[in-house]
Amino acid sequence: MLDMEKATSLAQKFLDEKVSHAGMTFALVEGERIQVGRVFYFDCQSVAYLRSGDLRDMAVGTGYVCVDGETGECRMLGAAESARLDLF
Secondary structure (H helix, E strand, C coil): CCCHHHHHHHHHHHHHHHHCECCECEEEEEEEEEEECCEEEEEEEEHHHHHHCCHHHCCCCEEEEEEECCCCCEEEEEHHHHHHHCCC
């Protein structure tokens, strides 16, 4: 079973390699992380928004990053699925 530190590292690596692109890079939102059973959830947002707070820089329609604590597999949840979980 992964610990929070390893899951955090995997989540950021996933954002860097699979989600971020030339037009928008993503980062984990500080303090917005939780473990539910064997699954870790992380809130994320565009780096530009996290730096500026300007709504024009906000990534809209993204959900949480989900890390399976057993396998380390990462995936991005959709906005609707994330809203139903209501974790943060």
